[in-house]
Structures are given as C-alpha cells and as structure tokens.
Amino acid sequence: xxxxxxxxxxxxxxxxxxxxxxxxxxxxxxxxxxxxxxxxxxxxxxxxxxxxxxxxxxxxxxxxxxxxxxxxxxxxxxxxxxxxxxxxxxxxxxxxxxxxxxxxxxxxxxxxxxxxxxxxxxxxxxxxxxxxxxxxxxxxxxxxxxxxxxxxxxxxxxxxxxxxxxxxxxxxxxxxxxxxxxxxxxxxxxxxxxxxxxxxxxxxxxxxxxxxxxxxxxxxxxxxxxxxxxxxxxxxxxxxxxxxxxxxxxxxxxxxxxxxxxxxxxxxxxxxxxxxxxxxxxxxxxxxxxxxxxxxxxxxxxxxxxxxxxxxxxxxxxxxxxxxxxxxxxxxxxxxxxxxxxx
Amino acid sequence: xxxxxxxxxxxxxxxxxxxxxxxxxxxxxxxxxxxxxxxxxxxxxxxxxxxxxxxxxxxxxxxxxxxxxxxxxxxxxxxxxxxxxxxxxxxxxxxxxxxxxxxxxxxxxxxxxxxxxxxxxxxxxxxxxxxxxxxxxxxxxxxxxxxxxxxxxxxxxxxxxxxxxxxxxxxxxxxxxxxxxxxxxxxxxxxxxxxxxxxxxxxxxxxxxxxxxxxxxxxxxxxxxxxxxxxxxxxxxxxxxxxxxxxxxxxxxxxxxxxxxxxxxxxxxxxxxxxxxxxxxxxxxxxxxxxxxxxxxxxxxxxxxxxxxxxxxxxxxxxxxxxxxxxxxxxxxxxxxxxxxxx
DNA sequence: CTTGGTCTAGAAACCGGTTACTAGAGATCA
DNA sequence: TGATCTCTAGTAACCGGTTTCTAGACCAAG
Numbered sequence: 001x002x003x004x005x006x007x008x009x010x011x012x013x014x015x016x017x018x019x020x021x022x023x024x025x026x027x028x029x030x031x032x033x034x035x036x037x038x039x040x041x042x043x044x045x046x047x048x049x050x051x052x053x054x055x056x057x058x059x060x061x062x063x064x065x066x067x068x069x070x071x072x073x074x075x076x077x078x079x080x081x082x083x084x085x086x087x088x089x090x091x092x093x094x095x096x097x098x099x100x101x102x103x104x105x106x107x108x109x110x111x112x113x114x115x116x117x118x119x120x121x122x123x124x125x126x127x128x129x130x131x132x133x134x135x136x137x138x139x140x141x142x143x144x145x146x147x148x149x150x151x152x153x154x155x156x157x158x159x160x161x162x163x164x165x166x167x168x169x170x171x172x173x174x175x176x177x178x179x180x181x182x183x184x185x186x187x188x189x190x191x192x193x194x195x196x197x198x199x200x201x202x203x204x205x206x207x208x209x210x211x212x213x214x215x216x217x218x219x220x221x222x223x224x225x226x227x228x229x230x231x232x233x234x235x236x237x238x239x240x241x242x243x244x245x246x247x248x249x250x251x252x253x254x255x256x257x258x259x260x261x262x263x264x265x266x267x268x269x270x271x272x273x274x275x276x277x278x279x280x281x282x283x284x285x286x287x288x289x290x291x292x293x294x295x296x297x298x299x300x301x302x303x304x305x306x307x308x309x310x311x312x313x314x315x316x317x318x319x320x321x322x323x324x325x326x327x328x329x330x331x332x333x334x335x336x337x338x339x340x341x342x343x
Numbered sequence: 344x345x346x347x348x349x350x351x352x353x354x355x356x357x358x359x360x361x362x363x364x365x366x367x368x369x370x371x372x373x374x375x376x377x378x379x380x381x382x383x384x385x386x387x388x389x390x391x392x393x394x395x396x397x398x399x400x401x402x403x404x405x406x407x408x409x410x411x412x413x414x415x416x417x418x419x420x421x422x423x424x425x426x427x428x429x430x431x432x433x434x435x436x437x438x439x440x441x442x443x444x445x446x447x448x449x450x451x452x453x454x455x456x457x458x459x460x461x462x463x464x465x466x467x468x469x470x471x472x473x474x475x476x477x478x479x480x481x482x483x484x485x486x487x488x489x490x491x492x493x494x495x496x497x498x499x500x501x502x503x504x505x506x507x508x509x510x511x512x513x514x515x516x517x518x519x520x521x522x523x524x525x526x527x528x529x530x531x532x533x534x535x536x537x538x539x540x541x542x543x544x545x546x547x548x549x550x551x552x553x554x555x556x557x558x559x560x561x562x563x564x565x566x567x568x569x570x571x572x573x574x575x576x577x578x579x580x581x582x583x584x585x586x587x588x589x590x591x592x593x594x595x596x597x598x599x600x601x602x603x604x605x606x607x608x609x610x611x612x613x614x615x616x617x618x619x620x621x622x623x624x625x626x627x628x629x630x631x632x633x634x635x636x637x638x639x640x641x642x643x644x645x646x647x648x649x650x651x652x653x654x655x656x657x658x659x660x661x662x663x664x665x666x667x668x669x670x671x672x673x674x675x676x677x678x679x680x681x682x683x684x685x686x
Numbered sequence: 687c688t689t690g691g692t693c694t695a696g697a698a699a700c701c702g703g704t705t706a707c708t709a710g711a712g713a714t715c716a
Numbered sequence: 717t718g719a720t721c722t723c724t725a726g727t728a729a730c731c732g733g734t735t736t737c738t739a740g741a742c743c744a745a746g
Contacts, residue, residue, distance in 0.1 A: 004732060015696045020734055027735090030694065050457050051403055052732035054394040055701050062437070062458075070426075071419040071615070080413050080440055087439070092458055094405070094437050096430075097423055114393050115405070115435055219619055250619040272414070276562055276593040278621050347702060358726045363704055370705090373724065395702035398731050 003044045012040040023048065062092045063299060064112025066105060067122045068187075070097040072217070072243065073271045074288065075122060078144070081292030082120065089300060091117075098125075100217075102189060106130040113137045118299050121146060121155075125189040128152060140302030142295050147191035148311070156298045157311035158291060162192055162268070165284045165318045166199035169238070169266055172318065174206040176326040178236040178264060181208050182229045184215035184222065184248065186240030193217075193240050196268060200238055215244050222247025226255070235264065235327035242267035242274045242283055249277060249323070260325035270319055279322035286316045346387045355383040366391065405435045406642060407455025409448060410465045411530075413440040415560070415586065416614045417631065418465060421487070424635030425463065432643060434460075441468075443560075445532060449473040456480045461642050463487060464498075468532040471495060483645030485638050490534035491654070499641045500654035501634060505535055505611070508627045508661045509542035512581070512609055515661065517549040519669040521579040521607060524551050525572045527558035527565065527591065529583030536560075536583050539611060543581055558587050565590025569598070578607065578670035585610035585617045585626055592620060592666070603668035613662055622665035629659045 009016040014037060021027045022037040029037075040046075054060040063086060067075045083093045096112055098104040105126040110133070113119055118140035124131070132152055135141055141155035148157050173181060183200040186193030203210050211232055215225035222244030229237055229248070239245035245267035252259055259265050259279060267274055270285035294312050301309045352359045357380060364370045365380040372380075383389075397403040406429060410418045426436045439455055441447040448469040453476070456462055461483035467474070475495055478484055484498035491500050516524060526543040529536030546553050554575055558568035565587030572580055572591070582588035588610035595602055602608050602622060610617055613628035637655050644652045 002732095005734095006732080016733080017697080017735075018695060021695085024734080028694075033695085047457060049398070049732050051394050051397040052701090053734080055392070055398055055703085056732080056734040058701070058734095060394055070423050071416065073414065073416060076414040076419070083413075083438070083440060092437050092439075092454070094435050095426070096435075097426060111435070114390060219615060223619075246616070246619055250621070250623075253621050272562060273589070273616060276566075276589055278593070278596050280593075345702095348704095349702080359703075360705075360727080361725060364725085367704080371724075376725085392702050395731090396704080398733085399702080399704040401704095401731070 002049070003046050005046070005048070008037070008041050008044055008046045011044060012037045059117050059303075060115060061090060062094055062116040063118045063120065063303075064109070064116040065093055065095050065120045065122060066098060066109055066112060066124070067095065068098050068100045068125065069218075070095065073273065074241065074243070074269050074286075077288035078122065078292040078295075081289035082296045083292075085293050085296035086299075089296075100125075100187065102126055102130075106133060109134045110137070113139055117303055118142070120144060120295050120299060122295075123190065123192065125187060131155075140299060142299050142302070144291060144295050145192050147194070156302065156309050158295045158298060159311070159313050160192075160286050160291060160316050161313050162195040162284070162316065163199045165316050166196045166238075166268070167202050169282075169284060169318045170200055170203035170208070171206060172320065173236045173238075173264060173266075173324065174203055174208050176264075176324070177329070178327055179208050180232070180234045181210045181236045181238060182232050182234040183210060183212045184225050184229060184237060184239040184244050185212050186215070186217045186244070188214075190217070190240075196238075196240060215240060217241050217244055219243050219247035219250075222249075223251045226251035230255070230257070230263075235329070236266070236324065237263060238266045240268060242269045242271045242281060245281055245283070245323075246273065246277060249281075259323050261328065264324040264327070266324060274319075275321065277323075282321045282324040283319050284316050285319050287314050290314055345392070346389045348389070348391070351380070351384050351387055351389045354387060355380045402460050402646075403458060404433060405437055405459040406461045406463065406646075407452070407459040408436055408438050408463045408465060409441060409452055409455060409467070410438065411441050411443045411468065412561075413438065416616065417584065417586070417612045417629075420631035421465065421635040421638075424632035425639045426635075428636050428639035429642075432639075443468075443530065445469055445473075449476060452477045453480070456482055460646055461485070463638050463642060464489060465638075466533065466535065468530060474498075483642060485642050485645070487634060487638050488535050490537070499645065499652050501638045501641060502654070502656050503535075503629050503634060503659050504656050505538040505627070505659065506542045508659050509539045509581075509611070510545050512625075512627060512661045513543055513546035513551070514549060515663065516579045516581075516607060516609075516667065517546055517551050519607075519667065520672070521670055522551050523575070523577045524553045524579045524581060525575050525577040526553060526555045527568055527572060527580060527582040527587050528555050529558070529560045529587070531557075533560070533583075539581075539583060558583060560584050560587055562586050562590035562593075565592075566594045569594035573598070573600075573606075578672070579609070579667065580606060581609045583611060585612045585614045585624060588624055588626070588666075589616065589620060592624075602666050604671065607667040607670070609667060617662075618664065620666075625664045625667040626662050627659050628662050630657050633657055 005016045005019050009019045022029050022034045096108040102125040120142045122144045124146050135154045143155050144158045213229045215221050226248045267281045267283035270283045274281040274283050348359045348362050352362045365372050365377045429436050439451040445468040463485045465487045467489050478497045486498050487501045556572045558564050569591045610624045610626035613626045617624040617626050
C-alpha cells in the first residue's frame with residue numbers, strides 16, 4: 001500500500017542501498033544516478049518509514065518532555081519554544097504530564113525514554129533515586145529548573161536564577177516601607193520554591209520580619225491560602241508564582257481588601273496574564289522561551305555525542321507594576337513599623 | 344547493550360517466538376514455560392523496543408495532536424484529558440503547534456502522521472484541500488471543533504455546541520435591558536467563531552442592534568480591539584473567547600470604564616482564569632476535558648477498525664458571573680435605548 | 687602491460703521484534 | 717492400533733529501512 005524504498009529502487013533501476021544513500025546523503029553517489037533516484041522518489045511520493053529508520057539507525061528522532069502540569073501557562077511557553085527548536089532540527093517531541101504527583105514521574109519518564117532519544121525534565125519534583133534510574137537508561141537527560149545534585153551529575157541543568165531578582169524585589173518592598181512580609185510557598189519538593197524563599201529570608205537583613213505560609217503553585221491554592229496568610233497581618237505578600245498570586249488576589253477582592261492600597265502583592269514568572277489582572281501584577285519575568293531554547297540546545301549537543309555540555313543559569317528580572325505600593329502606614333505619615341489591620 | 348528478546352529467549356531456553364507470544368499474550372503457551380519466560384524477562388529487565396514492535400506490528404502506538412496554539416489555556420485541558428486517556432490505553436501522544444498559521448497545518452499534520460497511527464485536529468483552520476490530503480494518508484482523523492464538511496466526510500467530528508448557549512447568553516443580556524451589543528469576532532477561518540456570531544445575530548429578533556468587530560482569540564487582540572469596539576457605543580460586548588475578553592477588560596480599566604457598571608462583558612470557554620478576574624467573567628463553560636476524552640474515544644474506535652464511528656456535539660452552558668449587569672440606563676430609570684457614553 | 691589504489695553501487699547482513707507456517711507430541715476416535 | 721485432530725513451540729520469513737562488505741570499473745603509476 002505505502003510506497004517503500006524497494007519500490008523506488010525497482011522503479012529507478014538501482015538497489016535499495018543506493019536509494020538510501022541518495023536520500024540520506026551519507027555517501028557519494030554519481031550525480032546522474034542520484035538525480036534519477038530523487039526524481040523517482042518524488043514522483044512516487046516516497047516517504048521513509050520513520051519506525052524502520054529509527055530501528056536501523058538506533059535513534060528515533062524523538063525527545064520526551066515531562067512537565068508537572070501542562071495546564072500551567074508557565075510551562076506552555078517553555079515547551080512551545082523547545083518544541084519549535086526541536087522541530088527545526090528534525091526532531092519530534094512527546095509530552096507527558098505528571099499531574100504534580102512526584103510518584104508519577106518515574107514511570108512516565110521511563111515510558112518516554114522507551115520512545116525517545118533523550119528526556120527533558122521540567123521542574124521535576126522527583127526523588128533522587130527516581131532520577132538515578134532515569135539517568136541509568138544511558139540516554140541524555142536535561143533538567144530544567146531543578147536543583148543541581150552533586151551526587152547525580154549525569155544530567156545537564158538549565159535553570160532560571162530566581163534568587164537574585166527575588167531578593168531585589170524584597171529590597172524594593174522594604175524600601176517602600178514594608179516591614180512584614182509573608183511568602184506563599186510553592187510545592188514542597190520544588191527547588192525553585194526553596195530558592196525563592198531563601199531570597200525572601202534575606203529581607204531580614206533589611207529589618208523586615210518575614211514568614212512563610214504553605215500554599216502551592218495553582219490558582220486554587222493561592223485562593224485557599226489567602227486567609228491563613230492574612231492572619232499574619234502582612235503589609236506585603238510574595239507568592240511563589242503568578243498563579244498563586246492570582247488566586248490570592250481574587251480572594252482579597254472577596255474579602256474587601258484592596259491591592260495595593262491595603263496590601264502589596266507580588267508573583268513570579270510573568271505569565272501573559274500577569275499584566276492583565278487588575279491591578280497588573282508586580283512580578284519577576286522568567287525568560288520562559290529562552291529556557292526552552294537553551295534546554296533544546298543542550299539536548300541537541302548531548303544527542304550529537306558531545307562530552308561535556310555545560311548547564312546554564314539564565315537571568316530573570318523584576319517587573320514593577322501596580323500591585324505593589326508603599327503600605328498605608330507610610331502614606332499616613334506615622335510609624336513605618338505598624339502595618340495595616342485586616343478585616 | 345540493551346537486553347533484546349533473543350537474550351531473554353536464550354536465557355529461558357526457548358525461541359524468540361515463544362517469548363514474544365508470552366509477553367504479548369496473543370497465543371497459548373504452556374503455563375510453566377510462560378512463567379519461566381516471565382521470570383527471566385523480569386530478572387533481565389527486558390523492555391521491548393517500541394520501534395521494532397511498531398515496525399513489525401504496523402502500528403506505532405502513537406497519535407498526533409495538532410493545535411493552533413499550545414499557549415492558549417483553552418487547549419491545555421483538552422489535550423491533557425486526551426493525553427491521559429490515550430496513556431491509559433497504552434498510547435503516547437505527540438503534539439504540534441501551528442502557531443495560529445493555517446499554512447503550517449498541512450506540513451505539520453503530515454509530519455505527525457508519519458509517526459502516528461492517527462491524527463486529532465483541534466480547532467483546525469486548514470483549507471479543505473489541505474484536509475483532504477491529510478485524510479488521504481488513510482489513517483484515522485478526528486476533528487475537534489471544526490465545521491463538518493459534507494464534501495470530506497472521512498473524519499469524525501467532536502464539537503461543542505456554541506450556538507445554543509451563546510444565544511441564551513444574548514437573550515439574557517437583552518432581558519437585562521441591553522439593546523446595543525458588539526461581538527468581538529475570533530480568527531476568521533474559525534468555525535466556532537462563525538457559530539458564535541450566528542448566535543449573536545439572533546439577538547436581533549429580540550430587538551437588539553448587534554454588530555461585529557474583528558478581533559481574534561488572544562489577550563493582545565482583545566486589548567487592541569477595545570477602542571474600535573467602544574466606538575460603536577455598545578452597552579454589552581461579547582468576546583469570541585475568554586482571552587479576548589480578558590484583554591478587552593484590561594483596556595477598559597485603562598480607559599476608566601468600569602465593568603459591569605459602564606459596560607457588560609462576556610467571554611467563552613470558562614478557562615480557569617475566568618472566575619478570577621475582577622470582576623469574574625460571565626462566560627460559557629465548554630466541557631474542555633470531556634472534549635478531549637470524547638476525541639480519544641472516537642480515535643480509539645477508529646484505530647480498532649470500527650467502521651462507522653459517530654461524531655458528537657457536546658453541550659455547553661452559560662455561566663453568569665459579575666461582568667454582566669443591567670445597563671446604567673436601566674438603573675437610571677430612563678430610556679432603555681440610549682446607552683452609556685464612552686470617554 | 688601489469689599492479690595497486692580509488693571510487694561507485696550491489697548483495698546481504700543487520701536493527702528487534704511479530705507471526706505464518708510447520709513439525710512433533712499427545713489426545714480422540716473408529 | 718492406526719488415522720486424524722488439537723495443541724504447543726520452533727523455524728524462518730517478514731516489517732522497511734541502514735550499512736558493512738565486496739566486486740567491478742576506472743585511473744595513475746611503475
């Protein structure tokens with residue numbers, strides 16, 4: 001039914017080896033023959049069977065990507081950039097979604113590896129033993145936004161520097177007069193969340209009192225964590241990411257709290273929605289697409305057999321919008337230490 | 344390096360055929376032998392090579408999904424549901440993103456089909472000739488939210504009924520007193536946009552004057568279309584989808600217009616963000632996940648060789664939140680025909 | 687004119703599975 | 717007891733490519 005390489009060979013009066021050589025361009029074939037083969041292949045509409053090719057070459061031309069949650073816009077831009085880069089190099093991408101459950105990561109990762117030549121783990125929350133098993137398949141693994149582990153150094157790390165801009169953001173808040181800051185923490189096993197919290201803690205040196213409230217990385221979790229966080233009577237709340245900030249903001253609206261008049265709020269990632277909330281969200285812009293491109297480039301090199309491929313730490317920058325402002329106490333001209341009462 | 348079926352066969356003292364039969368469970372093998380084979384396979388950590396399996400079986404166990412824009416949250420839930428359903432049946436999903444450019448759809452679709460056993464086209468904007476070529480590969484094609492084409496009836500349609508709830512929403516607006524409605528239209532070649540506009544036009548029978556303003560389906564387009572739409576001096580704006588409504592809402596805020604006091608606004612899809620904007624968005628809830636599941640079920644049947652697989656039209660329902668309210672003129676008690684002036 | 691090197695292209699082995707075909711053992715029946 | 721049928725498991729032919737190995741043609745050098 002489908003046209004195979006043998007049919008092309010027969011029609012062109014050559015061997016299958018020659019057809020393969022012409023189309024792959026791997027070895028020299030006389031120009032006339034090559035041209036004739038190309039003509040017949042085109043006229044018959046020949047398309048190599050990718051499975052047969054993969055089997056013979058020992059490479060499938062597919063890479064796997066594992067993300068915690070496809071529905072998070074944060075991952076979309078990264079995946080999209082990675083996918084397009086891979087496409088340009090003739091690779092296809094298969095995606096799996098662990099649904100934010102770390103126990104899913106190992107089976108899904110193994111499944112992806114059976115199809116693919118390499119694996120990109122985005123924001124993995126997997127345990128070291130699981131990672132070790134994935135690396136054990138002896139295929140390239142690139143980790144995006146994952147804590148560099150000295151004990152398993154067999155994968156390349158592409159990360160965003162969250163610490164520096166988060167710390168800068170804290171300093172900005174303190175300069176505006178905030179003295180009581182609450183951090184809505186992300187998923188417990190997320191390295192990025194730990195980095196961000198580490199940065200927030202540094203605000204203590206500027207004289208602020210900071211505390212952390214368990215939250216998560218989704219809108220729903222931000223919404224749910226709001227009342228607990230407000231109990232700490234902060235003048236500024238820094239959410240793990242934009243989604244959590246978004247949910248928090250929504251709950252504030254319901255509780256009659258106004259942002260930034262009654263409370264300042266920050267996010268992280270600068271997902272496309274962040275600038276369209278009301279008020280537009282002060283946040284940190286992650287170079288989402290750049291991360292995807294960098295991850296692919298690293299993967300590409302590993303696939304090409306390069307030995308020492310270096311990881312990257314990409315910079316990100318604070319974006320001040322209108323969800324942050326000096327606390328009301330500052331405007332009132334009184335003590336900068338006493339903060340706004342909540343409802 | 345990797346353990347193959349031959350090694351398992353040798354270790355168990357049987358032929359490769361027997362190993363294959365035991366593991367695939369396709370034919371009867373004596374219980375003792377089967378057990379021995381399973382033991383050896385497990386102890387050697389044998390994993391069948393999916394490429395070889397695919398080649399031999401003539402099926403890859405992969406399905407392709409083509410979406411206009413992965414970054415649109417609208418598609419995420421659908422893809423996620425589809426992916427998980429497929430996974431449960433032992434299939435993997437490869438995704439491609441046409442970047443909202445219809446000329447990308449044919450090459451990407453063809454590329455996906457080379458890897459996969461079937462193709463799911465989500466909200467395709469492709470021309471009939473392109474579709475005909477994709478169908479020509481003689482592999483199952485499922486179209487999600489695409490206009491049923493009588494002339495190419497070789498693919499199964501899974502759609503959301505946009506007309507009924509959109510019309511209901513119009514009627515709701517009219518009942519609240521709106522007489523001047525503007526529809527922000529979606530991508531020109533989108534069938535769903537045409538359906539939604541057809542529904543909006545029906546509001547004329549209730550005495551409203553309606554018009555359509557070109558917009559699109561992204562936040563940016565909604566933002567950009569705002570001023571033009573406001574020039575029509577509507578009391579209610581119905582956007583093609585939630586994203587456009589979101590962008591529009593943001594621009595209104597900048598222009599000092601308050602929703603719903605000065606203007607009512609509706610979206611479509613009920614993406615997770617819709618209930619968290621301020622004000623929460625009146626919209627239509629598309630059964631996003633159900634669409635994905637239904638698309639997979641249809642695909643699964645087609646892959647299993649079923650002849651007549653029926654398409655589906657899924658219901659969706661209006662969700663009234665706070666972005667709609669009676670126009671100010673109604674509150675003021677004066678003429679219901681004269682609407683709010685813009686800035 | 688012979689010899690050795692280079693280059694092209696075909697034959698055939700391979701990649702790692704699946705499965706049609708077949709042989710042999712054991713069961714059933716006349 | 718012999719013929720036939722059933723059932724298991726091995727042999728070998730695929731699936732559709734790639735690539736090693738090799739033969740033959742051609743060329744230049746001795």
